[in-house]
Amino acid sequence: MTEDIKKGSVGISEKSHALLVSLVNNVENRSNDQPFESIVEAFRFAFSLGFAKQRKKEKSGSHVTVAPRQFVVTEYLELLRFELSTSKKSLGGLISEYAEGGCELISEAKSALKPVLHLLD
Amino acid sequence: MRLTHLVLSNIGPFRGRHIIDLNHSNEATGFAIFAENGRGKTTVYNAMRWCLFGEVRERAKTVAGERIEGSLRPIVGDEGKILMNDQAYQFDSPQEMSVVLIAEGPNGRIQVSRTVSSTKFVRKDSELRMQLDVTIGSEPLQTGNEGQELIESFFPRELERFFFIDGEALEEYTEMMQSSSIDGLQKEVNAVLGIPALVKGEEDLTTIRQTLKSNIDKSSKALKQSSAARDEILSVKRKLKANLELVAKKEKELKTLSENLDSTVEQMKTHDELAPLIEELKIIDTQIEMVKLTLAEAAKDKVAEARYAWQVLLWSRAEILHSKLLDEQKQMNEKERNIQSTNEDIERLTKSITDVTGICDKCHQPLPDIELYRDSLKKELDRLKSILVEFESQDIDSTKDLAIKIGDIEKLRPQKDTKERILNSELKWSKLVKEFANLEERKKDLNSKISDEAKTNVAELGELKGRQEATLTKREQDLKNARKDAELSELGLKRLNRLSGTVSEDKESLEINQIVAKLQIAIKDTISSYREKARSEVEKRSSEVFVKLINAPDVYTGIKVDKFFKTQILNSKKGFERSPSSGMVSMMTISIIDALRQVSGIDAPVFLDTPGRSLDEKHKKELLEYFWQSEGHQFLIFAHSGEYGVEDTIKDFKGKLAKAWTLSLPSDHKSCYVPNCGSDDVLHDAYAKKNTCQTCQHEWDLTSKETMILEVKT
Numbered sequence: 004m005t006e007d008i009k010k011g012s013v014g015i016s017e018k019s020h021a022l023l024v025s026l027v028n029n030v031e032n033r034s035n036d037q038p039f040e041s042i043v044e045a046f047r048f049a050f051s052l053g054f055a056k057q058r059k060k061e062k063s064g065s066h067v068t069v070a071p072r073q074f075v076v077t078e079y080l081e082l083l084r085f086e087l088s089t090s091k092k093s094l095g096g097l098i099s100e101y102a103e104g105g106c107e108l109i110s111e112a113k114s115a116l117k118p119v120l121h122l123l124d
Numbered sequence: 125m126r127l128t129h130l131v132l133s134n135i136g137p138f139r140g141r142h143i144i145d146l147n148h149s150n151e152a153t154g155f156a157i158f159a160e161n162g163r164g165k166t167t168v169y170n171a172m173r174w175c176l177f178g179e180v181r182e183r184a185k186t187v188a189g190e191r192i193e194g195s196l197r198p199i200v201g202d203e204g205k206i207l208m209n210d211q212a213y214q215f216d217s218p219q220e221m222s223v224v225l226i227a228e229g230p231n232g233r234i235q236v237s238r239t240v241s242s243t244k245f246v247r248k249d250s251e252l253r254m255q256l257d258v259t260i261g262s263e264p265l266q267t268g269n270e271g272q273e274l275i276e277s278f279f280p281r282e283l284e285r286f287f288f289i290d291g292e293a294l295e296e297y298t299e300m301m302q303s304s305s306i307d308g309l310q311k312e313v314n315a316v317l318g319i320p321a322l323v324k325g326e327e328d329l330t331t332i333r334q335t336l337k338s339n340i341d342k343s344s345k346a347l348k349q350s351s352a353a354r355d356e357i358l359s360v361k362r363k364l365k366a367n368l369e370l371v372a373k374k375e376k377e378l379k380t381l382s383e384n385l386d387s388t389v390e391q392m393k394t395h396d397e398l399a400p401l402i403e404e405l406k407i408i409d410t411q412i413e414m415v416k417l418t419l420a421e422a423a424k425d426k427v428a429e430a431r432y433a434w435q436v437l438l439w440s441r442a443e444i445l446h447s448k449l450l451d452e453q454k455q456m457n458e459k460e461r462n463i464q465s466t467n468e469d470i471e472r473l474t475k476s477i478t479d480v481t482g483i484c485d486k487c488h489q490p491l492p493d494i495e496l497y498r499d500s501l502k503k504e505l506d507r508l509k510s511i512l513v514e515f516e517s518q519d520i521d522s523t524k525d526l527a528i529k530i531g532d533i534e535k536l537r538p539q540k541d542t543k544e545r546i547l548n549s550e551l552k553w554s555k556l557v558k559e560f561a562n563l564e565e566r567k568k569d570l571n572s573k574i575s576d577e578a579k580t581n582v583a584e585l586g587e588l589k590g591r592q593e594a595t596l597t598k599r600e601q602d603l604k605n606a607r608k609d610a611e612l613s614e615l616g617l618k619r620l621n622r623l624s625g626t627v628s629e630d631k632e633s634l635e636i637n638q639i640v641a642k643l644q645i646a647i648k649d650t651i652s653s654y655r656e657k658a659r660s661e662v663e664k665r666s667s668e669v670f671v672k673l674i675n676a677p678d679v680y681t682g683i684k685v686d687k688f689f690k691t692q693i694l695n696s697k698k699g700f701e702r703s704p705s706s707g708m709v710s711m712m713t714i715s716i717i718d719a720l721r722q723v724s725g726i727d728a729p730v731f732l733d734t735p736g737r738s739l740d741e742k743h744k745k746e747l748l749e750y751f752w753q754s755e756g757h758q759f760l761i762f763a764h765s766g767e768y769g770v771e772d773t774i775k776d777f778k779g780k781l782a783k784a785w786t787l788s789l790p791s792d793h794k795s796c797y798v799p800n801c802g803s804d805d806v807l808h809d810a811y812a813k814k815n816t817c818q819t820c821q822h823e824w825d826l827t828s829k830e831t832m833i834l835e836v837k838t
Contacts, residue, residue: 034419034561039431055438
């Protein structure tokens with residue numbers, strides 16, 4: 004971590020959090036499209052989707068923090084270094100923006116009754 | 125019984141027909157046949173045995189008091205000594221051998237004729253035909269087995285040994301008599317007593333009693349079984365009744381159950397139209413359960429694969445950055461190589477500048493323009509230093525930093541087929557979700573067609589039917605078992621009725637057994653009494669004979685015969701003679717044999733082969749003195765000239781010797797042997813091997829092996 008890049012915290016909006024929670028696998032109902040083992044996995048997917056599709060959204064209103072121990076932001080530093088160097092955002096903040104963007108994409112897919120994992124295409 | 129003629133044909137050394145005429149004019153009873161060894165004495169003796177009993181055995185042996193019978197002498201054959209004359213066997217066709225015995229008995233003339241003959245040349249006795257003809261007085265001719273039975277009615281085979289006495293086998297008799305040899309002499313003693321039939325009868329009674337005992341035992345066992353059966357019948361009857369009641373009860377139950385089942389089936393018929401739907405519903409329920417399980421597995425797989433979905437997404441962009449970093453790494457490597465190379469060049473040039481001396485290394489002359497040369501080197505050095513500065517000023521991360529960055533990025537790289545696997549698991553899951561939804565839809569549809577009440581009814585009726593069928597099967601098996609038990613009880617009852625019914629004590633067998641037991645005791649007593657009487661008689665008579673034979677009444681007083689017919693010589697001191705001489709023992713044996721013969725009551729001649737064996741001159745003489753008594757039976761001895769000399773015997777026993785014969789070969793005679801000739805004027809032809817009587821012109825062949833029987837004038 005260089006001097007000029009801040010680590011920051013990771014979080015998402017309550018709405019997005021609710022969406023991610025709905026994606027976590029429920030053993031009681033295997034018919035639902037809930038492909039993730041935990042909320043952290045769902046968050047990682049949302050961030051990756053946002054980054055891959057270059058969809059970012061700034062946080063607004065109250066938000067829910069993602070457990071830092073389970074989601075280590077520095078693992079993605081090199082990926083985001085260039086962007087961070089050209090902006091004043093913290094690493095956690097940038098990741099959160101991409102995650103928020105990812106959640107939007109997921110929400111759209113769900114609205115279109117498209118399975119979440121089809122977003123890989 | 126008095127023997128009158130003996131006719132021998134082709135037996136032993138007797139070729140052709142030979143007649144021994146025992147008729148005589150005086151009252152003498154003694155007869156003698158004298159011969160050297162090999163002339164046929166024993167053949168004459170055996171011929172009579174063969175004629176009477178159809179067989180001749182070799183001498184018996186006694187081992188440990190037990191008599192072992194000798195082997196049978198063959199009539200024909202190429203090995204061993206045969207009965208038939210060798211010439212007749214080898215050259216006659218048909219082969220034939222015969223012996224005829226003629227005697228006078230109380231019932232008239234007795235004639236026994238035994239012949240063996242063949243129709244072709246034979247080598248085995250089994251191929252010979254034997255003919256036996258027996259006539260007694262005016263009775264009809266008896267042949268074969270009937271003839272044999274007739275012979276043994278007046279001359280029992282068991283007593284043969286007391287009439288045909290083998291002097292050479294006296295030791296065998298002695299052995300039996302001196303030991304506790306009731307076994308050895310038992311047959312003979314029983315025969316002498318005339319009780320073989322009685323003994324056999326007693327044995328038969330024992331067998332009968334064994335059979336009776338077996339019957340009585342069976343009867344007794346049956347009686348016990350019958351009694352036990354009667355006791356058991358009552359309980360079996362009770363059991364049968366209970367079994368039959370159970371059968372009736374089970375039958376009733378079964379009937380009710382069957383009716384109930386029919387009723388259930390009838391009720392189920394009212395829901396017939398729903399049945400296929402309900403059946404399908406059941407199937408769909410089962411399928412839903414199965415799909416649920418598969419779906420759960422597919423969902424688990426999907427979750428497992430989705431764990432790496434983020435890598436797929438990130439790598440879509442990170443891959444570009446990764447390539448860029450790799451290019452930078454290449455550039456960095458190039459830069460480092462350039463810096464190193466420039467540094468090496470600077471170092472080399474610096475050294476060159478320092479090393480320039482101004483003297484040529486080859487010619488060692490001062491170089492011109494040396495300063496100019498040094499300036500050019502310095503200029504080159506400056507240029508290299510400026511290049512180095514340029515290289516070092518390039519803004520490229522260090523190799524280490526780049527490696528870390530590349531490493532960090534590579535951590536985000538998914539495996540090659542991650543995406544494919546994720547999508548496949550998603551597809552699989554999606555299909556199952558669809559299938560599940562379809563099944564649920566069909567179920568919903570079916571449920572809408574069947575009312576809950578109908579469903580409940582059908583389900584309840586189905587369950588009821590199932591329970592009723594199971595109960596029916598169980599009750600049917602129960603009924604089967606109950607019937608089986610009843611059948612077994614009935615069978616048991618029948619068996620017990622049979623056992624208890626007709627059985628009664630076998631009184632008849634018990635009574636017969638008692639009678640037979642008494643009869644057996646009576647017979648045993650009789651045999652015992654007979655034996656005792658015979659023992660006493662044998663003891664008395666043998667003592668008389670013995671005393672006469674040894675002619676020393678002051679030393680030996682008689683013979684003691686115990687109840688086992690064991691014999692010992694009594695001396696004048698009322699004790700037993702502990703070590704009698706062999707001659708004394710022989711005399712004792714002859715005495716016992718004669719006593720047994722007398723007790724048997726059979727009136728028959730006595731034949732004694734080699735009589736003088738084991739006897740000294742005194743006893744030999746006394747033997748003949750005794751047996752050739754005028755009031756005695758015919759007594760024929762077959763003596764070797766070493767035992768009894770012909771001339772001396774004739775002289776010593778004149779008046780007692782009725783007739784005598786010699787057996788000889790023609791070569792035995794140097795004088796003419798024609799009766800009433802006896803001439804010594806004989807011409808011997810050594811070349812032709814014959815003698816010719818110069819008085820009666822009789823010629824005889826000195827090579828002939830045919831024995832002649834010549835009567836001796838007594």
